[in-house]
Amino acid sequence: MTRFHKISLGAVAAAVLAGCAALPAGSALDSSFLAMLKGSFRSEGIATVDRLDQDAGQQACSTGQPPSETVAKQVEAQALATIKPPSDGQYLGDWREGEKLAQNGRGMTWTDKSSAPSANGANCYNCHQITKAEISFGTIGPSLYQYGKLRGVSDPKDPAAAAMVQYTWGKINNAWAYNACSNMPRFGHKQLLDEQQIKHVMALLLDPKSPVNVQ
Amino acid sequence: MPITVRPSTIAWVAALAAALAAAGASAQKSAADGIAEYRAMLADGNPAELFEAKGEDLWKQKRGPKKASLERCDLGLGPGVVKGAWVQLPRWFADTGRVQDLESRLLTCMDTLQGFAPDQIIKTPFGQGEQVTMEALSAWISAESRGLRMALPQAHPEEKRMYQMGQKAFFYRGGPMDFACSTCHGQAYKRIRLQDLPDLRGNPGDGVGFAAWPAYRVSSGEMWSMQRRLNDCFRQQRFPYPGYTSDVTIALSVYMGVNAKGAEAIAPALKR
Numbered sequence: 480m481t482r483f484h485k486i487s488l489g490a491v492a493a494a495v496l497a498g499c500a501a502l503p504a505g506s507a508l509d510s511s512f513l514a515m516l517k518g519s520f521r522s523e524g525i526a527t528v529d530r531l532d533q534d535a536g537q538q539a540c541s542t543g544q545p546p547s548e549t550v551a552k553q554v555e556a557q558a559l560a561t562i563k564p565p566s567d568g569q570y571l572g573d574w575r576e577g578e579k580l581a582q583n584g585r586g587m588t589w590t591d592k593s594s595a596p597s598a599n600g601a602n603c604y605n606c607h608q609i610t611k612a613e614i615s616f617g618t619i620g621p622s623l624y625q626y627g628k629l630r631g632v633s634d635p636k637d638p639a640a641a642a643m644v645q646y647t648w649g650k651i652n653n654a655w656a657y658n659a660c661s662n663m664p665r666f667g668h669k670q671l672l673d674e675q676q677i678k679h680v681m682a683l684l685l686d687p688k689s690p691v692n693v694q
Numbered sequence: 695m696p697i698t699v700r701p702s703t704i705a706w707v708a709a710l711a712a713a714l715a716a717a718g719a720s721a722q723k724s725a726a727d728g729i730a731e732y733r734a735m736l737a738d739g740n741p742a743e744l745f746e747a748k749g750e751d752l753w754k755q756k757r758g759p760k761k762a763s764l765e766r767c768d769l770g771l772g773p774g775v776v777k778g779a780w781v782q783l784p785r786w787f788a789d790t791g792r793v794q795d796l797e798s799r800l801l802t803c804m805d806t807l808q809g810f811a812p813d814q815i816i817k818t819p820f821g822q823g824e825q826v827t828m829e830a831l832s833a834w835i836s837a838e839s840r841g842l843r844m845a846l847p848q849a850h851p852e853e854k855r856m857y858q859m860g861q862k863a864f865f866y867r868g869g870p871m872d873f874a875c876s877t878c879h880g881q882a883y884k885r886i887r888l889q890d891l892p893d894l895r896g897n898p899g900d901g902v903g904f905a906a907w908p909a910y911r912v913s914s915g916e917m918w919s920m921q922r923r924l925n926d927c928f929r930q931q932r933f934p935y936p937g938y939t940s941d942v943t944i945a946l947s948v949y950m951g952v953n954a955k956g957a958e959a960i961a962p963a964l965k966r
Contacts, residue, residue: 512862519942520928523935530869530934537872543865543880543895587870587932594870605886617886619878664871671870 526589540660554659561668562649562656570644570681571635577601577683578690580676581609587671596673601666601680609683610690619662627685628692635685647684651677729888733964742833742910742962745917749834752827758808767803769796769835780839781959784948786850793856795947797921798939800831816938820922832908832919836961843958844905846951853948860949863942864894869932875946877931879903889966894950901960904950909963917962920947 522528536554539546546554564570583600585591591598603609606619609626626647632640649656652667666672672680683689753764753776769779770787784795790802804810804824815824848854864875878886879894892898907920918926924943928936936943 508858508862512859515859515941515945516863516866519940520934520936526869526929526932526934528934530932533866533868537867540867540872541862541865541874543861543876588929589935590929615887617884619881619884619886619891660867662877664873669870669872 523589525587525591525594536655536659546659551659555656558653558655558659558665558668559649562652564645564648565674565678570648570678571686572675572678572680572682574679574682574686574689574691576676576679577681578610580672580679581683582613596670596676599671599676601672601676602664603680606663611694612690623684624691626691627687627689632685633687635687640685644681644685647681648677651680729966733966736912736964740910740962740964741912741915742837742908742917742964745830745833745910745962746837747834749830749832749837752830753834758804758810760807760809762807762809764800764803764807764831766807767800769799776835776838778839778842780836780961781842781844782846784853784856784944784951785847786852793850793852793944793948795920795939795944796832796835797828797919798944800828801939820925821916828921829908829917829919833917833962836908836959839959840961841958843956844951844954846948846955848952856945856948857952859941860945860947863946864949871932873931873933875927875931894953897954897957900958901963902957904947904954905957905959906961906963906965908961909965911965913966918965 516531517528520528520531533541536557539550539554545551580601581603584602584605586599586602587594603623604613604616606617608616608618608622608624611624627635630643632643634640635644646657650663651672653665654661654663655665664671667674667677684691686692753767756763766773768774768787768789769776770782770785771779780796783799784793786793787799787802792798794802801810801812801815804815804827805812810824815828818825821829846853848857865880867874867877874880875894878884878891882893884891892903894903904920907923908918909923910917921938921943924946925936925938928934
């Protein structure tokens with residue numbers, strides 16, 4: 480961990496603790512809660528008990544209320560710092576593979592054999608509308624139908640589209656960069672999907688030929 | 695447990711599926727309505743009734759090393775009182791000095807009255823061995839409270855503390871997908887795919903959420919108790935494995951059950 484990261488985590492933790500100081504018996508309740516948690520779970524398959532250890536961001540997002548603006552900005556800045564552009568500069572893959580990934584909600588549970596990204600789906604339809612044809616979609620996240628079209632992306636390689644392409648890339652890699660405590664999993668940062676898989680999902684959303692933008 | 699489905703039902707469901715396929719995007723609202731109609735049709739003869747009957751037998755049957763029935767089991771309203779017991783669980787029990795949910799309390803009774811070993815039942819996978827007994831007992835005992843209103847007590851300090859623990863657990867973000875219970879159940883009027891999600895931060899209404907489990911799940915042909923429902927929630931949350939009747943499961947039940955105060959109990963219910 481770099482020195483920069485240590486300092487920013489400390490700042491987030493300090494902000495979290497400062498917020499907690501106002502609650503009576505807060506830390507006593509917290510420690511008995513953590514003890515209860517540790518005593519209640521066991522490792523099973525790939526789902527090991529270290530999954531209960533929270534990073535500073537998760538901790539700030541566990542109060543049941545949105546974090547303060549200061550803490551939110553810190554969480555977002557930390558998240559933004561984790562995002563790397565694609566290794567070959569190509570942001571889009573194959574939208575057909577993207578649709579398959581979007582339909583697939585598998586992976587990372589204790590009944591899954593491997594935690595390798597290749598074993599995982601992107602889970603998208605659980606929370607989002609995406610193509611017009613798929614009526615079995617969730618509503619936890621906003622509709623992504625006509626995603627590229629509505630944002631004026633007619634050619635993803637055009638410099639005019641760069642900001643939107645990069646935002647979309649960032650959002651899929653680490654949604655907390657733009658919305659601290661987002662309900663959306665941090666697909667790149669948490670290694671749920673690999674670079675190629677994220678490119679396929681990018682294509683589903685931004686390729687002008689994708690059914691998302693054509694229909 | 696096989697379901698008997700009338701040929702007319704099969705024809706109706708096939709017609710519904712064809713209609714949905716043809717209707718495309720405009721059928722989004724009616725797809726959820728269609729599923730609700732499908733459930734209403736199946737509710738005429740809920741397979742849970744078979745589990746209720748089995749559960750009543752198991753309550754009265756002399757079983758275990760002590761060859762005794764469960765008819766002296768105290769579920770919170772006194773030994774052997776079953777009617778109305780389910781809507782006041784989980785609650786604190788003086789004899790064990792703990793807050794216990796239905797399944798935890800059944801383990802206590804199966805131990806003290808019948809001589810079963812709770813650790814063995816805790817280790818047994820769902821759907822096997824004495825876990826099958828737990829499903830049936832849960833079905834019958836909850837059925838004996840059907841139509842009553844959720845009324846968990848919060849008088850004892852331990853009951854209050856477990857509510858707070860459950861609240862903390864409900865909002866605890868963790869695992870590789872940063873999910874908490876609240877990710878899916880912390881807002882109103884949301885759904886995953888076409889499955890509506892109750893907002894469990896407050897009272898989600900009659901026959902919803904805590905008031906609807908145990909339930910018979912048509913899609914897998916299984917009777918799921920609340921412990922099993924919580925187990926699969928944690929699996930989908932990508933958490934590690936919650937112990938059967940562990941404190942976190944009881945705390946969450948207290949949180950949900952207290953929030954549902956006044957809601958009509960419909961368990962054992964019918965689910966997709």
